[in-house]
Amino acid sequence: MVAFGTEPSGAGTSSSRSVKGETDISSCNVVGSNIFNSLRARGNLAASQYRDRRQRLQG
Structure with a gap:
């Protein structure tokens, strides 16, 4: 899921360079x-872990 945003440009660059x-x-x-x-x-x-810990300490 993380790679979804960066994958199309990387795939395009890699395939064009390979050709x-x-x-x-x-x-x-x-x-x-x-x-x-x-x-x-x-x-x-x-x-996200930092945010969760901070919320537990405050509330």
Whole structure:
């Protein structure tokens, strides 16, 4: 679900570069988008846990 927003542009870039024979760029794009998506998911999780803890302490 996290990757849904970033996947179409990454897939377009990777496929167009692969057709042109630039496989290094396409593989780096895949790896980079996976790293970005996992860090983004962890950040969202940490923010939601922080919010939940703060609400429990206040109320």
